[in-house]
Amino acid sequence: MKLDARIPEGPIADKWTEYKGHVPLVSPANKRRIDVIVVGTGLAGSSAAASLAELGYNVKAFCFQDSPRRAHSIAAQGGINAAKNYQNDGDSVFRLFYDTVKGGDYRSREANVHRLAEVSTSIIDQCVAQGVPFARDYGGQLDNRSFGGVQVSRTFYAKGQTGQQLLLGAYSALSRQIANGRVKMYHRHEMVDVVTVDGKARGIIAKNIVTGKLERHSAHAVLLCTGGYGNVFFLSTNAMGSNVTAAWRAHKKGAFFGNPCFTQIHPTCIPVSGEHQSKLTLMSESLRNDGRIWVPLHKEDAQAIREGRLKATDLPEEKRDYYLERRYPAFGNLVPRDVASRAAKERCDEGHGVNATGEAVYLDFASAIERYGKEQANLKGLHNPTQEQIIDLGTQAVEAKYGNLFQMYEKITDDNPYRTPMMIYPAVHYTMGGLWVDYNLMTTVPGLFALGEANFSDHGANRLGASALMQGLADGYFVAPYTVGDYLSNDIRTGTIPTDSPEFDAAEKAAEERQQAFLDAKGTTPVDVFHRKLGKIMWDECGMARSAEGLKKAIADIRALREEFYKDVRVPGQREGLNIELDKAARVADFMELGELMCLDALTREESCGGHFRTEYQSEDGEALRDDAKFTHVAVWEHQDGDPGKSVRHQEELNYENVKLITRSYK
Amino acid sequence: MNLTLQIWRQNGPQDAGRTVTYPVSNVSPDMSFLEMIDELNIDLIKKGEEPIAFDHDCREGICGMCSMFINGEAHGPDRGVTTCQLHMRTFKDGDTITVEPWRAKAFPVIKDLMVDRSAFDRVIQAGGYISVNTSGNTLDANAILVPKADADAAFDAATCIGCGACVATCKNASAMLFVSAKVSQLALLPQGKVEAAERVQNMVRQMDLEGFGNCTNTGACEVECPKGISLENIARMNREFLSASLTH
Numbered sequence: 068m069k070l071d072a073r074i075p076e077g078p079i080a081d082k083w084t085e086y087k088g089h090v091p092l093v094s095p096a097n098k099r100r101i102d103v104i105v106v107g108t109g110l111a112g113s114s115a116a117a118s119l120a121e122l123g124y125n126v127k128a129f130c131f132q133d134s135p136r137r138a139h140s141i142a143a144q145g146g147i148n149a150a151k152n153y154q155n156d157g158d159s160v161f162r163l164f165y166d167t168v169k170g171g172d173y174r175s176r177e178a179n180v181h182r183l184a185e186v187s188t189s190i191i192d193q194c195v196a197q198g199v200p201f202a203r204d205y206g207g208q209l210d211n212r213s214f215g216g217v218q219v220s221r222t223f224y225a226k227g228q229t230g231q232q233l234l235l236g237a238y239s240a241l242s243r244q245i246a247n248g249r250v251k252m253y254h255r256h257e258m259v260d261v262v263t264v265d266g267k268a269r270g271i272i273a274k275n276i277v278t279g280k281l282e283r284h285s286a287h288a289v290l291l292c293t294g295g296y297g298n299v300f301f302l303s304t305n306a307m308g309s310n311v312t313a314a315w316r317a318h319k320k321g322a323f324f325g326n327p328c329f330t331q332i333h334p335t336c337i338p339v340s341g342e343h344q345s346k347l348t349l350m351s352e353s354l355r356n357d358g359r360i361w362v363p364l365h366k367e368d369a370q371a372i373r374e375g376r377l378k379a380t381d382l383p384e385e386k387r388d389y390y391l392e393r394r395y396p397a398f399g400n401l402v403p404r405d406v407a408s409r410a411a412k413e414r415c416d417e418g419h420g421v422n423a424t425g426e427a428v429y430l431d432f433a434s435a436i437e438r439y440g441k442e443q444a445n446l447k448g449l450h451n452p453t454q455e456q457i458i459d460l461g462t463q464a465v466e467a468k469y470g471n472l473f474q475m476y477e478k479i480t481d482d483n484p485y486r487t488p489m490m491i492y493p494a495v496h497y498t499m500g501g502l503w504v505d506y507n508l509m510t511t512v513p514g515l516f517a518l519g520e521a522n523f524s525d526h527g528a529n530r531l532g533a534s535a536l537m538q539g540l541a542d543g544y545f546v547a548p549y550t551v552g553d554y555l556s557n558d559i560r561t562g563t564i565p566t567d568s569p570e571f572d573a574a575e576k577a578a579e580e581r582q583q584a585f586l587d588a589k590g591t592t593p594v595d596v597f598h599r600k601l602g603k604i605m606w607d608e609c610g611m612a613r614s615a616e617g618l619k620k621a622i623a624d625i626r627a628l629r630e631e632f633y634k635d636v637r638v639p640g641q642r643e644g645l646n647i648e649l650d651k652a653a654r655v656a657d658f659m660e661l662g663e664l665m666c667l668d669a670l671t672r673e674e675s676c677g678g679h680f681r682t683e684y685q686s687e688d689g690e691a692l693r694d695d696a697k698f699t700h701v702a703v704w705e706h707q708d709g710d711p712g713k714s715v716r717h718q719e720e721l722n723y724e725n726v727k728l729i730t731r732s733y734k
Numbered sequence: 735m736n737l738t739l740q741i742w743r744q745n746g747p748q749d750a751g752r753t754v755t756y757p758v759s760n761v762s763p764d765m766s767f768l769e770m771i772d773e774l775n776i777d778l779i780k781k782g783e784e785p786i787a788f789d790h791d792c793r794e795g796i797c798g799m800c801s802m803f804i805n806g807e808a809h810g811p812d813r814g815v816t817t818c819q820l821h822m823r824t825f826k827d828g829d830t831i832t833v834e835p836w837r838a839k840a841f842p843v844i845k846d847l848m849v850d851r852s853a854f855d856r857v858i859q860a861g862g863y864i865s866v867n868t869s870g871n872t873l874d875a876n877a878i879l880v881p882k883a884d885a886d887a888a889f890d891a892a893t894c895i896g897c898g899a900c901v902a903t904c905k906n907a908s909a910m911l912f913v914s915a916k917v918s919q920l921a922l923l924p925q926g927k928v929e930a931a932e933r934v935q936n937m938v939r940q941m942d943l944e945g946f947g948n949c950t951n952t953g954a955c956e957v958e959c960p961k962g963i964s965l966e967n968i969a970r971m972n973r974e975f976l977s978a979s980l981t982h
Contacts, residue, residue, distance in 0.1 A: 118868040134855050136896055137797040153876065186870070195875040196866045198926045200889035201921065207879030225889055229797055232892060239863035245920060246859040277844060306791040340764045345772055346793045471893075476797065478812075478819045544868045575974065593779040597774070639784055643745075645845050647787060648779065 070703060070719045071321075071504040074178040079725050080160075083182045086506075090549050091556035098123035101555050102286040102563070104271055106258045106313050110136030110230075110536060111519025113237035113294030114457060114543025115551075120249035122548055124555075127284055128241065128250050129273055131257040131308055131650075136238045139294060139306040140539060143230025144351035144472065145214065146222035147536040149187040155302045156221040160184045167534060168726045170216040170403050171499070171527020172677035172693065174326070174701070179508055179524045186545040187537050191223055193544055197236040202224050213356055214532035216403035216733070222533045227351050227472040233536055237543070256282070257650060258313045259581075260517060262322050262574045268317075268515035269564045272573065272578045272589055276650060279643045281578055283571045285564035288514045288551055292543065295498035295520040297330070299658045299665065300610070301602025303495035304336060304349040310654040311661050314502050314521055322510035323717065324479055324704045325503035325523030327661065328669035331530055331678050332611050333496035334407035337467035337479055338427040347494040348479060350430070351472055352532040355400045356436035357465065358489070360407070362428050364388040369419045379429055379488050390414055398733040405529040405678040405691075406733060408493035412611050413689060415492070422490050431488035436461035445661070465653060493611060497535060499526040499678070500668075503703045507550035508542060516551060518542035524700065528677025582642055585652040590635030594651045597632050599623065601659055609666050618670040619722065622663055626712070629659045663711040664704060671716060674698045695728050735761040735822065739774070741786060741813040747842050753832070757795040763823035767810065768793065768800060770822055771902035788847040795819040795960060798895030801902070802847055808899035808958045816897060816960045835894035836898050840945045851898050853944040854912060861933040862916040864926050878924050888922040891915045893961045900955035900963075906947030911955040913941050914971035915963050921974055931978035938975055 075082040093101065101124050105116040108130040116128040130138060152158040163184040168175055168336065187250075191209070201223050202210040211220040225232040231302035244250040255276040262270040262285070270285035296311035297303035318324050335350045363369040364386050390410055392399045402410075411428050414420070421427050440461025444452040448462070462485050466473065473484050480490070502510050502517035504524055509516050519539040526534065608614075608621035632655070640646040675684040675691035676698070684692045701719040736759045744751030761770055768790055775785035776838035790800040800817040810820045833847065841849040866872065880888075892915070900911035919933050920926030926933075927972065956965045957960060 114868070122869045132791055132797070132799060133851060134896065137791055137799050139792060139797070142792045142794055142796050151875070189870040191870075191875045192872040193866075193868060193870075195878075195927055196864065196872040198864045198888075198923050200885055200892050200921050200923065201884040202889075203880055203882050205882050207881050207885075208876050225892075228893060231895075232889070235892065238857065240866075240868070242855065242859045243863045243865065245855075252855075254855075255884075306797060307793055308791050341762055343762055343765045343769045343773060345766070345769050348794045374927070474814065475819070478795075478815055478821065481821070481823060545870060548868065591780070593776050595776060637779055639779055639782065645787060645848075647911075648785060 070503070070717055071505065072176065072719060073507060075506065079177060079181045079299055082178055083185055087549055090713065093552050093556050093559060099125070100562070101125065101558060102127065102288045103551065104284060104286040105129070105292060106271065106290065107292035107294060107521070108238070108241065109138035109140035109292060109519060110234055110237055110539030111292055111543045112138070112290070113234065113241045114540050115290055115292060115518055115547045116250055117240035117244050118544050118548045119551065120244035122552070126193065126244070127253065127286065129253045129256045129258060131276060132254065134254055135241055135252060136235060138234060139309050140234045141231045142306065143536055144227040144349065144675060145353035146212065146224035146229045146533040147190065147233060148183055148214070148221050148531070148533045149191045149223060149537065150221060151188050151191060153209060154220045156219045158221050159210070163187060163220065163221065163372045165430070165726055166217045167525070167531055168527065169731055170531035171529055172691070172731055173527065173695070173699070173723065173726070173728050174222065174721065175527030176524055176721060177723060181543050182546065183513045183525050183538060187539045189545060190537060190540045194233060194236050197240060199225070199232050199236040201232070212353055212399060215352055215401045215407065216398070216531045217357060222353070224353065227353065227469055233540065236506070237540070243632045248458040250504050258316070259578045259653065260316045260574045262571055264514060264564070264568060264570045265321055267513045270566065272574050274650070277645055279646060281575050283566035283575060287555055287558045287564065288516065289562060290516045290518055290547065290551065291502065291521050292518045293521045296500055296658070296661055297495045299459055299601065299662050300495040300605045301598050302339065302344060302347050302606070304333060304347050307346060310657070312654050312657045315657040315661055317502060317510065317512065317515060319706050319709070322515055323503040324500070324664065325701050326500040326668065327665045327704065328609065328672060328679055329499035329528050329677065330495060331404060331497035331499060332493045334404055334493050335430060335491045336412055336494035336496070337476065338422055338490055338492040339424065348475065349494070349496060350476060350489065350491060352404070354430060354469060354472065357468070357545060358426055358430040358432050359389055359399065359416065359434060360391050360400055360430055361387045361389045362414045362421060366418045367670060369421060372421050373423060373425060388419070395733045402592055402733045403529055403531060408426045408611060409680060411493055426488040426491045429488040430491045432465055432484065434490070435484070436465055439464035495610070497530055499523065499528060499530055503701065507553060509554060514554060516547065518547055525673045528679055547567070582649060583654065584633070585636060585638045585642065585649060585656070588633060588636045588638070590637045592635050594636060594638065594648055594655050597628065597636060598655045598658070601655070601662055604628070605662050605665070609669055612680050612682050613669050618666045621666045622712070625659060625663045632656065632659060660711045664714055667711070667714065668702055668704065672698060672702060693730070699728070735763065735825065735827040737761055737825065737828070740830065740832045740920060742834045743786070743846055746845060751843070752893050761822050763821070765822045766793070766818055767802070767804070767820040767822065768818050786847065787845040790818055793818040796895060798897040801836050801849065801897055801899070803836060803902055804830055807958055808836070808902045812958065813827070814960060814962060816895070832874045836902035838901045838946070840907065840909070841898060841901065854896050854898065854909070856944065857909065857913055857937055857940045858916065861929070861936035864920060867927060880923060884922050891918040891922070891963065891967050894963050895961055897960065899958050899960060901946065903954045903958040904947065905952065905954070908949045909941050909946040910949040910968050910971070911959060911963055911965070913937050914967035917971045917974055918967040930974060931982045934971060934974040934978050935982065
């Protein structure tokens with residue numbers, strides 16, 4: 068099968084405008100007769116559901132949480148990028164496009180990324196009009212800050228809660244459409260399968276989580292806005308409920324999966340504290356604007372710190388190694404996430420780690436507190452401030468910027484980050500891979516779309532900070548309303564899709580049998596135990612460093628674990644009524660198949676790029692070594708025979724016409 | 735640590751419900767409260783018993799889904815945290831801890847510690863938004879200046895996570911803190927002023943329809959709110975409501 072990305076002709080800066088100018092439209096009268104299903108209510112889902120309903124389509128929206136406002140976009144902290152150039156510091160649409168392609172280590176599709184950069188500015192306008200309270204300066208204008216991998220300030224933010232404010236904005240737009248009846252909202256509903264009729268996506272089977280009943284919902288198009296699959300690692304910064312089931316079920320029904328092994332390990336998370344840990348907490352990348360990352364220069368000092376004989380604050384400057392500033396002087400602490408994570412791992416592997424497990428580095432605000440303190444003293448007309456006054460004023464300034472993050476850190480670790488440096492370590496955060504989509508965000512199943520983190524398209528092998536919020540909202544507010552309409556323009560005569568067809572019968576029956584199988588196993592081991600085991604295999608062999616040998620072992624281990632799972636899992640209760648363990652079992656079963664595909668993808672990509680680091684392919688100084696001749700493509704996997712091990716690898720070649728392929732350097 | 739948990743178990747909305755006692759041992763002080771319940775649930779499943787149903791998702795204090803009434807306080811004894819951010823170091827070895835669901839007429843129990851908070855969604859649907867359609871052609875974001883003090887106050891109100899601790903804490907099961915936070919956020923911003931009068935009236939009407947109680951200014955909601963939403967918002971909502979009633 069030949070993959071057609073359907074990229075419009077013409078110069079890159081004109082493609083989207085030309086597309087919009089010529090896209091077939093659906094008249095208002097016809098829109099009223101067309102149904103659209105949106106699964107997931109994060110930034111992509113809420114914004115798509117609201118925007119499509121405003122246009123006049125009948126929308127059904129689904130979320131597994133108790134309210135659409137809970138989706139995990141809410142936890143995004145640092146900000147959202149937009150090429151507004153309000154700072155007059157040299158930003159432009161092209162520069163945002165370029166930074167994103169480069170940040171992604173030249174493994175993303177140029178046309179999609181350029182469109183993302185183009186619509187970024189509209190997102191900020193739209194959100195401000197909705198009442199999103201972005202941070203402002205004293206003149207009343209919007210404030211910006213910097214994120215990793217760029218040299219301009221283009222990130223808009225609302226303290227450390229930008230995702231919350233943007234999601235609540237999209238949720239309010241969605242609520243308005245629910246109120247006027249154009250969106251029917253199904254909360255506590257989980258999609259368990261997609262239904263295809265004559266090769267087209269025509270609906271879903273959803274499980275009502277409270278009653279346990281399987282429901283049939285039909286539509287002319289189905290949009291999956293179901294987020295990423297980082298929870299395959301068990302420990303990640305994702306919410307506990309985040310899962311791959313919707314995407315994986317679609318994959319098994321014919322939607323190809325793009326670059327499944329591209330995972331983002333975020334450098335600044337609170338380190339693991341013990342076996343009981345259920346999730347990891349991110350400390351926003353925005354902290355790297357002001358925090359400096361270091362470890363003790365000498366191993367003896369690191370050991371003394373680990374054993375509690377020495378305090379970080381007692382170590383003099385010359386005995387500290389600010390390794391990011393040392394290795395990457397041009398970008399310093401603001402290198403991209405994959406680079407910062409690998410550098411932290413390298414130091415810790417060498418024995419410089421600073422917590423009991425040896426897997427933590429410092430993120431230190433002492434110099435920022437002093438710098439801000441002096442600045443504030445000047446502003447307040449204090450000409451000879453004492454050191455105490457400086458620290459006091461600086462602490463207040465840092466609190467105003469990052470207060471909620473510092474509070475979060477203190478609650479988890481019982482340690483005061485204003486006085487002692489934070490301890491951080493990389494953790495799984497985001498998945499750049501996802502369902503393969505063409506320029507229209509449509510998967511290889513006609514009528515089935517994937518938006519936001521659920522698709523693969525914009526971030527290549529590494530996503531830049533503050534770009535996930537941008538992509539979710541770009542896809543939902545500004546792209547899908549055109550491209551979904553493009554597809555639906557051929558469906559105006561179809562009429563309502565019946566739900567009593569053999570295809571719906573078969574899909575519901577299969578879902579029912581799948582659920583029953585978990586109950587019938589009647590084994591001895593709870594679902595979580597299997598999930599933890601899967602997570603450990605994935606983290607050890609398919610995490611920050613990967614090798615052919617390790618990946619082969621991981622594939623064998625996952626296959627064995629899967630077999631054990633179906634024999635020995637214990638799911639109490641029955642199918643009827645609320646059964647959280649049953650829902651978890653279904654999600655973990657899908658993660659166990661996805662995990663194998665991720666390892667297979669990592670094994671066959673014989674190069675290092677972005678977050679994908681194969682130990683066999685690195686430069687002398689430990690940087691990722693790409694193989695552009697062989698791997699300037701998207702690996703696109705086709706599912707076969709219900710076995711991820713038999714998946715077929717296709718390729719979408721990536722053509723770089725506007726950005727020159729060079730070795731990424733932040734030195 | 736070894737602890738005794740007294741947890742509310744209720745099979746469904748019609749079941750009367752009861753407190754069941756569970757001893758737990760080897761609890762690490764670094765565990766979060768929910769991780770402690772996770773461990774208990776794993777033990778229950780191994781013993782063939784039904785695990786305790788409770789709502790949770792992000793486990794970092796921002797989604798607003800977790801909702802436990804612990805030792806008589808919404809989200810437990812610590813301040814400025816949700817249940818998922820409550821750590822076991824807050825308790826002492828040998829403690830007895832009671833765990834109940836949010837209790838309010840407008841929040842019916844679904845099962846055990848899980849309640850239905852869709853009343854909050856309906857209050858927002860009644861007017862907790864600015865009526866603007868998606869368009870690539872809205873005003874430039876900097877075209878309307880917003881004084882920093884107003885933007886900051888709007889942000890503070892907007893940090894409400896909709897968990898319902900205010901309702902669970904209030905002796906009247908009033909939702910005034912939740913509703914006023916959204917009314918305030920939008921009334922403080924120039925973009926939201928256009929519809930402010932209708933908004934406050936519609937949201938208050940829906941709040942009353944859902945069966946939430948009235949506010950008698952005890953201030954308990956502000957104390958228990960994990961996000962520190964200020965009572966000033968209630969004062970602002972009352973002002974907005976009164977002036978809207980006089981002019982509309």
